[in-house]
Amino acid sequence: AQSVTQPDIHITVSEGASLELRCNYSYGATPYLFWYVQSPGQGLQLLLKYFSGDTLVQGIKGFEAEFKRSQSSFNLRKPSVHWSDAAEYFCAVVSMDSSYKLIFGSGTRLLVRP
Amino acid sequence: DAGITQSPRHKVTETGTPVTLRCHQTENHRYMYWYRQDPGHGLRLIHYSYGVKDTDKGEVSDGYSVSRSKTEDFLLTLESATSSQTSVYFCATTGQVPGEQYFGPGTRLTVT
Numbered sequence: 001a002q003s004v005t006q007p008d009i010h011i012t013v014s015e016g017a018s019l020e021l022r023c024n025y026s027y028g029a030t031p032y033l034f035w036y037v038q039s040p041g042q043g044l045q046l047l048l049k050y051f052s053g054d055t056l057v058q059g060i061k062g063f064e065a066e067f068k069r070s071q072s073s074f075n076l077r078k079p080s081v082h083w084s085d086a087a088e089y090f091c092a093v094v095s096m097d098s099s100y101k102l103i104f105g106s107g108t109r110l111l112v113r114p
Numbered sequence: 115d116a117g118i119t120q121s122p123r124h125k126v127t128e129t130g131t132p133v134t135l136r137c138h139q140t141e142n143h144r145y146m147y148w149y150r151q152d153p154g155h156g157l158r159l160i161h162y163s164y165g166v167k168d169t170d171k172g173e174v175s176d177g178y179s180v181s182r183s184k185t186e187d188f189l190l191t192l193e194s195a196t197s198s199q200t201s202v203y204f205c206a207t208t209g210q211v212p213g214e215q216y217f218g219p220g221t222r223l224t225v226t
Contacts, residue, residue: 009154032213043118043204043217044157090156094213099170100145102206102213104156 002027004091006105013081014113021076021108023091032094033074034102035065039087047089050074061085086112117141118218120205126224133192135221137205145208146188147215148172148180150201157204163188195225 003026013019025031032051036044048059055067065076074091088109092102117140127133137146145164149157149172159172161180169180177199179191192199205218 034213041220043219044206044215045217046214049211049214092213096212098164099159099162099172100208100212101147101159101162101172102157102215104158106154106156 002031002093002095002103004093004103004105006089006091006108008108009106010109010111012111012113015083016080019076019078019081019085019110021089021091021110023074023076023105024072025074025091025093026072027093029096030069031074032096033065033067034092034094035059035063035074035076036090036092036104037061037087038090038107044090047076081110081112083112083114086110118205118207118216120203120218120221122221123219124222126226127195128226129196130194133195133223135190135203135205135223137188137190137218139186139188139205139207139216141207141209141216142185143207143209143216144185146182147206147208148178148188148190149204149206150174150199151204151220152201160190160203192223195223197225199223200225 005024035047050067091105095101121136147162148160158174163169163182203221206215
């Protein structure tokens with residue numbers, strides 16, 4: 001069965017520092033992978049997606065993610081974090097059965113120190 | 115913005131009462147989903163719909179039912195609310211790209 005693991009429940013970084021959020025997936029074929037962000041009290045917003053091709057994908061708000069098949073990972077990165085990046089981040093893989101549902105990790109909450 | 119609204123946004127209800135949450139979309143998307151979000155669990159799928167009158171169960175469907183009589187509306191019903199159904203409920207739709215989902219603002223439901 002497909003699954004997604006985000007090993008870090010909370011991460012705290014200083015404003016201006018770099019960021020990496022970890023995501024590991026379990027899926028036999030090439031997965032369709034996503035990162036979503038949720039600001040407090042809001043719904044989820046798509047940051048970026050990977051389907052195929054270039055393994056480094058760019059997203060909104062200066063985020064990028066790298067797909068590494070050998071490590072079953074899809075880590076999210078940002079070179080310089082802004083205070084407004086404080087939010088919860090979810091990695092997800094889409095189920096390729098007829099539902100096209102998303103299977104989410106449990107999320108990583110990012111705190112930004114001034 | 116896929117024009118997804120949810121109503122109500124907040125609700126407090128008593129154990130044993132029926133509750134219906136509404137999701138409305140303006141994008142004519144075929145697929146619609148109901149998720150619940152609980153701390154430590156991320157989002158888990160309750161039910162989904164792949165067209166008018168076409169629905170199916172997700173991983174946490176016990177105690178919930180859904181209906182979709184129009185493309186734009188997807189209703190989630192708790193037949194007899196329990197405290198374990200206290201959660202934040204999100205509706206989402208998918209357009210042409212599998213997995214690229216658009217989420218509503220959520221409904222916070224408290225069952226006392």
